[in-house]
Amino acid sequence: MRVATTARRRDIQVAYLLLAPTLLLLLTALAYPVGWEVWTSLTDLSPLKDGPTAFVGLENYRRFLADPEFWRAATVTVVYAAVTSVAKLSLGVGFALLLARPFRGRALVFLAIFLPWAYPASVSVIGWYWTLNPPIPTAYSVFMGNVKYAVDGVLGGGAWAFLSVTLFNIWRGSSFIGVFLLAGINAVPPELFECAVLESKSAWRRFWLVTVPLLKPFLALAVFLSLTTAFADLANVWMLTAGRIVYPVVGTHAYWLAIRGGQFGPASALSLTLVPFLLAVLLILFRMFDPPEKERA
Amino acid sequence: MAQVMMKDLNKKYDEVHAVKDVNLHIRDKEFMVLVGPSGCGKSTTLRMVAGLEEITSGEISIGDRVVNDLPPKDRDIAMVFQNYALYPHMTVYDNMAFGLKMRKFPKVEIQKRVQDAAEILGIQELLKRKPRQLSGGQRQRVAVGRAIVRHPQVFLFDEPLSNLDAKLRVQMRVELKRLHERLETTAIYVTHDQVEAMTLGDRVVVMKDGWIQQVGEPLELYGRPANKFVAGFIGSPSMNFVDVKVADANGALWAETQGIRVKVPPIHTSRLVPYKGQQVTMGVRPEDLHPASGSDPREYCFDAVVDVVEPLGSEILLDLRVGNNTIVARVEPTNRVKVHESTRLALTPDRAHFFDLKTELAI
Amino acid sequence: MVIERKWKTWVYFYIPLTVFVVGTLFPFYWMLITAIRPDAELYRSWRAATNTPFWTLQPTLEHFRDLMAKTTFPHWLWNTLFIAVVSTAISLFCGLLAGYALARLRFPMAGTLGTSIFVTYLVPPTLLFIPLANIIRTFQVGDTPWALILTYPTFLIPFCTWLLMGYFKTIPKELEECARIDGATRFGAMVRIIFPIAVPGILSAGIFAFTLSWNEFIYALVFLSSPEKKTVPVGVVSELIRGDIYFWGQLMAGALLGSIPVALVYSFFVEYYVTGLTGSVKG
Numbered sequence: 001m002r003v004a005t006t007a008r009r010r011d012i013q014v015a016y017l018l019l020a021p022t023l024l025l026l027l028t029a030l031a032y033p034v035g036w037e038v039w040t041s042l043t044d045l046s047p048l049k050d051g052p053t054a055f056v057g058l059e060n061y062r063r064f065l066a067d068p069e070f071w072r073a074a075t076v077t078v079v080y081a082a083v084t085s086v087a088k089l090s091l092g093v094g095f096a097l098l099l100a101r102p103f104r105g106r107a108l109v110f111l112a113i114f115l116p117w118a119y120p121a122s123v124s125v126i127g128w129y130w131t132l133n134p135p136i137p138t139a140y141s142v143f144m145g146n147v148k149y150a151v152d153g154v155l156g157g158g159a160w161a162f163l164s165v166t167l168f169n170i171w172r173g174s175s176f177i178g179v180f181l182l183a184g185i186n187a188v189p190p191e192l193f194e195c196a197v198l199e200s201k202s203a204w205r206r207f208w209l210v211t212v213p214l215l216k217p218f219l220a221l222a223v224f225l226s227l228t229t230a231f232a233d234l235a236n237v238w239m240l241t242a243g244r245i246v247y248p249v250v251g252t253h254a255y256w257l258a259i260r261g262g263q264f265g266p267a268s269a270l271s272l273t274l275v276p277f278l279l280a281v282l283l284i285l286f287r288m289f290d291p292p293e294k295e296r297a
Numbered sequence: 298m299a300q301v302m303m304k305d306l307n308k309k310y311d312e313v314h315a316v317k318d319v320n321l322h323i324r325d326k327e328f329m330v331l332v333g334p335s336g337c338g339k340s341t342t343l344r345m346v347a348g349l350e351e352i353t354s355g356e357i358s359i360g361d362r363v364v365n366d367l368p369p370k371d372r373d374i375a376m377v378f379q380n381y382a383l384y385p386h387m388t389v390y391d392n393m394a395f396g397l398k399m400r401k402f403p404k405v406e407i408q409k410r411v412q413d414a415a416e417i418l419g420i421q422e423l424l425k426r427k428p429r430q431l432s433g434g435q436r437q438r439v440a441v442g443r444a445i446v447r448h449p450q451v452f453l454f455d456e457p458l459s460n461l462d463a464k465l466r467v468q469m470r471v472e473l474k475r476l477h478e479r480l481e482t483t484a485i486y487v488t489h490d491q492v493e494a495m496t497l498g499d500r501v502v503v504m505k506d507g508w509i510q511q512v513g514e515p516l517e518l519y520g521r522p523a524n525k526f527v528a529g530f531i532g533s534p535s536m537n538f539v540d541v542k543v544a545d546a547n548g549a550l551w552a553e554t555q556g557i558r559v560k561v562p563p564i565h566t567s568r569l570v571p572y573k574g575q576q577v578t579m580g581v582r583p584e585d586l587h588p589a590s591g592s593d594p595r596e597y598c599f600d601a602v603v604d605v606v607e608p609l610g611s612e613i614l615l616d617l618r619v620g621n622n623t624i625v626a627r628v629e630p631t632n633r634v635k636v637h638e639s640t641r642l643a644l645t646p647d648r649a650h651f652f653d654l655k656t657e658l659a660i
Numbered sequence: 661m662v663i664e665r666k667w668k669t670w671v672y673f674y675i676p677l678t679v680f681v682v683g684t685l686f687p688f689y690w691m692l693i694t695a696i697r698p699d700a701e702l703y704r705s706w707r708a709a710t711n712t713p714f715w716t717l718q719p720t721l722e723h724f725r726d727l728m729a730k731t732t733f734p735h736w737l738w739n740t741l742f743i744a745v746v747s748t749a750i751s752l753f754c755g756l757l758a759g760y761a762l763a764r765l766r767f768p769m770a771g772t773l774g775t776s777i778f779v780t781y782l783v784p785p786t787l788l789f790i791p792l793a794n795i796i797r798t799f800q801v802g803d804t805p806w807a808l809i810l811t812y813p814t815f816l817i818p819f820c821t822w823l824l825m826g827y828f829k830t831i832p833k834e835l836e837e838c839a840r841i842d843g844a845t846r847f848g849a850m851v852r853i854i855f856p857i858a859v860p861g862i863l864s865a866g867i868f869a870f871t872l873s874w875n876e877f878i879y880a881l882v883f884l885s886s887p888e889k890k891t892v893p894v895g896v897v898s899e900l901i902r903g904d905i906y907f908w909g910q911l912m913a914g915a916l917l918g919s920i921p922v923a924l925v926y927s928f929f930v931e932y933y934v935t936g937l938t939g940s941v942k943g
Contacts, residue, residue, distance in 0.1 A: 008351055011765050014846060018761035019773065022754040022817055029814040030780050033791030040791070091680075098677050111926070112681045115688065118926045120875040120893050123915040127691040175684060258790045267790055282779075349837050370843045382834035386856045399843030447842070 041269035046262045060269035070253070070270070076162075077249040081230035084166055088173040088226050089219070095178025097211075100185045110182075116175035125168055132164040169230065177222045184218030185211075220285045227281050250274060299360035299450040299483055300325045301346060306355035308341050308507075315341045317507040319355070323485060328477050330486045330498035333530070338507040339487045340455055346485060347376050347453050359451055370399070375444035376453040379460060381436045383428035383443075390424040393443045400447075414442040417476070434465045441473070445480060452484040458493065470496060491531050495519070503527045525657040528580050528650055534614060536580045537624040540654065543572045552579050552651075555620030560596035562646035568660050569651060577660065580650035583614065586626035586642050588634075593643035601626075602639050617642070695723055695912035723909030724917065732888045733914055736895040741921065743805050743891060744873035747812035751869050752862065754813065755820025760850055762821070763828035764836070774825065781818030785878050788814065796883055807883040808891070812873045819872075820865045827861030828854065867929050874922050892918035 041060055045053045064070040095113050099106060116124065132144065148160040192214060212219070250270060258267035301323040308316035316338040323329045331339040344350040346357055348369035357364055364372050375396070383392050390411055397407045415421045418438045428436060437457065444452055457473075458466045474497055477484055488494055494501045495515040503510040503518065503526070511523040522528035529535045541552035543561070550561035550569055561569050569577070589598040601617035601624065608630065615626045615634065626642060634640050651660040696719040727733045761767075762774045792811055793802075801807045831854060839849035855862070880894045887899055896914040900907045 011846075012767040015761040015765040015767040015770070018757040018765075022758035022777065022821060023773075025754060025813050025817060026777065026780055029792070029795075029811060030783065030788070033788050033795065034783070036791040036794065037788075094676065095680060098673065098680070103673075109677065109681055112685050114926065115923070116684050118871060118922060119688070120919050120922060121877065123875075123893060123896060123919050124687060124691075126896065126911055126915050127687040131687060131690050171684065171687070254790070258793075264790060264794075271790065347837070347841055349840070368845070369837070369840045370845065372841075374841060376838060376841045378834040378838060380832055380834055382832060382838040384835060384839070384853055384857070386859075395839070396842035399848070443838075443842075 037268045037272060040264050041266075041272050043265045045264045056265065060266045061273075063266065064270060064273065073250050073253045074273075077230075077251075080162075080166060080169075080249060081227050084169045084173060084230050085223060085226045087170045088177050089223060091170065091174035092177025092181055092222065095174065096181035096185055097207075099178070099182050110179075113175055114179050116172045117179070121172060124172070128164060128168045128171070132160075132167070173226055173229070177226065180222055181215060181218055184215050188214045224281060224285045228278055300327075301451055301483060301485065302356075302358045303342070303346075304356040304358075306342065306345065306357065307353045308338070308345060308350060309353045315507055316345070319509055321502065321509070321512065323483060326481045326483055328474075328484045328486065328497060328499045330488060330494040330501045331504060332488055332491055332494035332501055333504035333510075335489055336506075337504040339489075339502075339504050342504075343453055343455055343485055343487045346372075346451070347374060348372050373450045374453055375447050375449040375451075376455065377440045377444050377457045379456040381428075381440040381457075381460075383436055383439055385428050387427075388424065389420065389426055389428070389431070389439050389442075392428070392439060393424075393446050396443065396447045410446045410448075411442075414446045417445070417479070418442050418472075433461055434469065437461060437465075437469055441476070445476070448482075450483065452482055454484065454486040454488075456488055457486075458488070458490075466493075473497060492533065495531065503530060505530075521659070522650065523659055525578060525580070525652045525659075528652070528659070532582055534583050534625050534627070536582045536650070537586075537622075538652075539579050539581075539619075539622050539624065540576055541579045542576055543569055543574065545573050552577075554622070556601070556622070557599045557619055559599060559644065560594075560646075561651075562597075562649055564647055565649070565651055565660070572660070576654050578652040578654055578657070580652060581624075581644050582648065583625040583627040585645040585648040586624070586628075587645075588628060588632060589641040589643040594646075597646055598641055598643045600639055600641050603634050603636050606634065606636055615640075691912045691915055694908055695916055696720060697909065698722065699909060723913040726907075727910045727913045727917070731899065731910065731914075732890075732895065733892075733917070735888045736890055736892045737918065739805060739889060740874055740891040740893075740918070743808045743812070744870050746805075747809045747816060747873045748866055748869040750809070751813045751816035751820045752866055754817045755824050755865060756855065756862065758817070758821045759824030760828055760854065763825045764833075764854075777818050778822050781815060781822060783815075785815065789878055789882050792879070793882055802883055803885050803889055805889070808873075808876070808879055811879050811883070812876060816869045816872060820869055823865045823868070824858065824861055827858055831857055863929060867925055870925060871922050874919075 042055060042057060043053050044056050044060075099110055099113070151160040151163060193210065250273065254267045254270040257263045257270060261267075301321075303319050303321040306316055306319040306321075307314070319338075319342060321329075331342060333339050341350055345352050346359075346364075348364065348367060352365055359372060359374070383389075384395065387395065393411045393414060394407050397410060402410075411424070412421070415424060418441060420435065420438050420442060423431060423435060423439070428439070431439065437460075440457065454473075458469055461469060470493060477497075486493075486497060495518075498515055500512060500514055501518055502512045505526055511518060511527045513521075518527060518531045522531060525538065529538065539554055539557065541554045541557065544551045544553050550566055550573070552559050552561055599619060601619045603615055604618050604623070605616040607614040607616070611630060613628050613630055613632055615628060615632075617624050617626060617640070628634075652658065653660055693716060697716045698718050698720045699722075758777065762770060762777075792814075796802045796807045796811070799810075801810065835853055835857070836846075836849045839853045840846060844852060875893060876891075877893050880891045881898070884890050884894065887895070890899065892914070896911060896918060900911045900914060
């Protein structure tokens with residue numbers, strides 16, 4: 001028995017040795033911050049404030065739940081995440097199905113469709129900003145200005161800017177989901193699709209009865225990535241409205257409180273309100289696709 | 298060159314007890330085959346010899362050394378895997394030279410050994426190619442070549458022919474046998490194919506559910522199987538089993554069941570006496586049944602109805618019904634029986650086997 | 661594929677395809693056209709008779725020249741490259757080791773650790789930038805490249821680990837076992853056999869990590885403040901937009917130039933990337 005365990009122990013030691021750098025980095029740069037954030041959300045910590053930091057319990061959370069501004073940001077976030085996810089998914093499926101069949105120039109089309117995601121978001125977002133919200137002195141600003149006023153007139157101030165953010169998110173996200181699902185389609189044995197062609201004449205039925213179930217794990221992961229990025233979206237909103245946030249989402253709200261307002265406590269609490277959402281989505285979707293460690297079996 | 302000893306070898310995974318109390322002595326220069334259905338523990342045993350699986354309890358020694366504690370690289374063995382495990386990023390030459398390079402052999406020596414091995418296997422032309430440019434048979438040869446350049450004390454083969462098509466498998470089987478005769482190195486060979494086991498092995502170990510069922514020379518396993526499992530596993534088509542009652546009449550023992558009443562052959566009589574009046578399993582190989590002729594004693598004959606006729610060219614297999622039992626007989630290609638006809642069969646008396654109904658051990 | 665009538669192919673295939681491609685590429689075209697449009701044309705009235713919104717008759721490189729000469733753009737390029745390369749290298753190193761351990765070694769908690777590393781990838785930066793800002797201040801690396809080099813691996817390592825783990829699992833175990841019998845230690849087998857075979861997976865993980873670091877915005881926005889220390893994504897947005905004055909030509913020129921490295925990397929390796937993503941490349 002003694003002999004049997006030495007080889008095993010050697011394996012375990014090697015494993016932890018190999019994992020050490022990763023765990024060390026993730027612990028300092030992830031676990032610690034998350035812990036810090038949970039604690040901070042229970043205090044009134046602020047770098048701008050003199051005097052000791054007080055423990056305030058759930059006060060920060062209570063204040064949010066009573067604040068209509070928070071509920072507005074939360075609603076906007078949820079709507080934003082839902083709308084963009086549905087759009088991204090449908091477009092992404094479209095991309096994937098179109099690219100799944102061979103045709104001349106497929107590689108080029110592939111690159112074109114992939115480009116929005118591969119391109120730095122902050123940079124391409126400027127292109128969009130320039131296109132949709134041109135500042136006054138440019139050639140076609142009158143035209144876009146009219147569009148903007150028309151939209152804002154119907155939906156309220158800042159609607160056009162927010163619509164821009166949504167369009168941008170869809171444009172960029174559907175690119176990624178398309179490529180991701182294409183990889184999924186390629187991973188499914190083609191016989192399964194061919195068999196389906198023999199079974200049913202209707203392409204629509206085939207799509208729902210064969211393609212969708214086969215791609216389910218990929219779809220689930222795509223939805224998850226799409227929802228999480230949308231929930232946590234700060235960069236896009238920030239950039240497309242040039243920092244002048246008209247329709248706040250939870251992420252930008254927190255940024256304002258923390259960086260501009262120096263109110264770390266409330267900002268942390270606000271960020272953490274995302275967690276239950278994310279966990280719920282994660283749980284639902286994990287049921288649909290196998291978590292990574294199950295593949296080992 | 299070395300012998301391999303396994304003493305009370307056990308392997309337990311979390312829930313599965315894969316290898317149970319295996320004791321085995323593989324002699325120097327012997328070609329030992331481990332055979333059994335999948336999940337019988339044969340591969341696990343081999344992998345423990347290789348050092349790829351931990352030993353739960355027991356002891357393995359190669360030569361005079363206990364190797365339990367040694368990592369695979371220090372055991373002086375070479376292994377050929379079912380999927381060949383050729384390193385895809387290296388040429389055939391580098392694949393074969395890898396083990397020697399790791400052991401810091403001088404370059405000239407490496408070159409000489411690889412050339413020699415390539416010549417033996419007829420793969421000199423392939424040395425510069427990458428594995429993906431080779432056919433299945435060629436990959437197989439490279440895998441074997443990679444093992445023999447090292448001149449190890451023991452060769453381990455883990456189902457090396459399973460990925461080849463039937464024709465190539467027969468050809469490689471012969472080549473492996475020739476190779477072993479030439480190299481005279483101890484070899485342990487795992488397979489699920491009893492034909493491979495019989496043709497290649499100096500001795501054969503039959504395993505089932507982690508237990509060793511029988512160890513012996515191929516003809517010994519065929520002629521005197523220790524239990525019903527070995528009897529059914531060795532030989533193709535497999536042995537026919539019929540549950541019979543041992544009856545005493547006219548001063549002799551008879552094996553009786555619906556449709557069959559044959560005399561217990563004299564060589565078995567004394568051992569079957571204690572079973573008088575009880576049920577036993579009688580086993581007769583298809584090749585030990587033949588159409589009855591006038592010269593066959595009546596007490597070894599019975600009638601059967603032909604269900605299916607399978608002409609194989611060199612022989613015909615007849616699937617027959619006798620009472621509630623289905624049996625197979627292997628007859629001459631000149632035989633002209635037809636489906637649904639009744640035919641009279643005789644068995645070769647001293648080739649019948651009897652097994653205890655409960656323990657399934659040979660009587 | 662099934663044979664279809666011609667008009668059907670057009671309706672269901674070519675037309676949507678064209679719409680998609682035009683839709684995805686139009687913003688890039690718009691950026692390009694803006695970048696090479698002379699200022700005079702850029703700020704001309706919409707109703708001017710000579711207005712040509714979709715093309716330009718006098719392409720100019722003046723904006724590119726201005727960008728390189730009058731702004732700190734070259735610094736940004738260099739900063740971004742440096743940060744992206746170093747953090748990618750760190751993440752690949754950690755990801756390789758961790759991915760191998762999770763894919764190949766049996767040890768207690770392997771499953772739990774694998775899942776937790778995967779889940780950390782999903783923790784959005786919005787949750788982390790506040791406490792990380794605090795840590796950065798404590799270590800006094802704020803406004804230096806190290807602030808980003810230390811934080812980027814938080815999202816790069818989990819993905820690299822996850823992707824490489826999947827890739828390692830597709831490599832037959834026997835290769836490594838054979839190497840160990842051939843005389844290699846476990847570590848030797850890993851370095852000499854597994855890593856060379858995993859090159860496509862490593863490449864795709866590297867590309868991914870490089871892109872993410874190159875494109876990262878939030879951490880760079882929060883942790884860097886001096887103009888010459890910024891990265892391209894942040895610099896372009898924050899330095900070329902001053903108040904309400906937009907240097908549109910330069911902005912677009914910067915946007916194009918700043919993403920050329922990433923675009924190049926992708927056009928060369930996109931196949932690897934996609935296959936690496938599903939971890940399904942076979943030897």
